[in-house]
Amino acid sequence: MTKRKGKKPAAVLWELCKTLTRERYGNTCYTCRKGPLTGSNWHTGHFITKSICSTELAYDLKNLRPQCYHCNINLSGNWPAFEARLLAEEGQAYVNDLKDRNRATKGQKFGTPWLIKKAEEYRALLEAAPAASQSSSPKHTPASG
Numbered sequence: 001m002t003k004r005k006g007k008k009p010a011a012v013l014w015e016l017c018k019t020l021t022r023e024r025y026g027n028t029c030y031t032c033r034k035g036p037l038t039g040s041n042w043h044t045g046h047f048i049t050k051s052i053c054s055t056e057l058a059y060d061l062k063n064l065r066p067q068c069y070h071c072n073i074n075l076s077g078n079w080p081a082f083e084a085r086l087l088a089e090e091g092q093a094y095v096n097d098l099k100d101r102n103r104a105t106k107g108q109k110f111g112t113p114w115l116i117k118k119a120e121e122y123r124a125l126l127e128a129a130p131a132a133s134q135s136s137s138p139k140h141t142p143a144s145g
């Protein structure tokens with residue numbers, strides 16, 4: 001047996017979830033719209049909250065959005081606001097899919113091979129995504145009016 005150094009597969013996968021969520025949805029709280037979120041106030045929140053969701057949903061990008069500390073921790077994810085915005089932006093089928101898949105996968109065991117495979121999938125997504133810092137430069141706004 002060789003000793004494995006470094007982070008556990010679950011921690012690696014969660015880091016990828018956070019990075020992808022930030023790249024896709026930015027630094028405004030999904031549920032109270034406060035922003036820009038920075039540092040330890042920039043959380044990655046679960047719609048179906050982590051205490052009741054399956055392992056699959058815990059690492060599913062569709063179930064994740066940026067949130068502030070207050071919404072994620074104090075309001076336990078603020079799911080009524082979360083659901084309302086998901087319904088408005090993504091539609092009923094999207095929300096139903098998350099709930100259905102959570103019911104179907106709850107209690108199932110997702111072991112290390114699953115975590116590693118999922119991390120590989122997300123790493124590929126990250127590499128395919130354009131670098132956020134280069135994709136746009138809206139700061140050059142000529143003075144007008």
Ligand SMILES: [Zn+2]
Pocket residue numbers: 029030031032033034067068069070071072
């Ligand atoms: Zn918030």
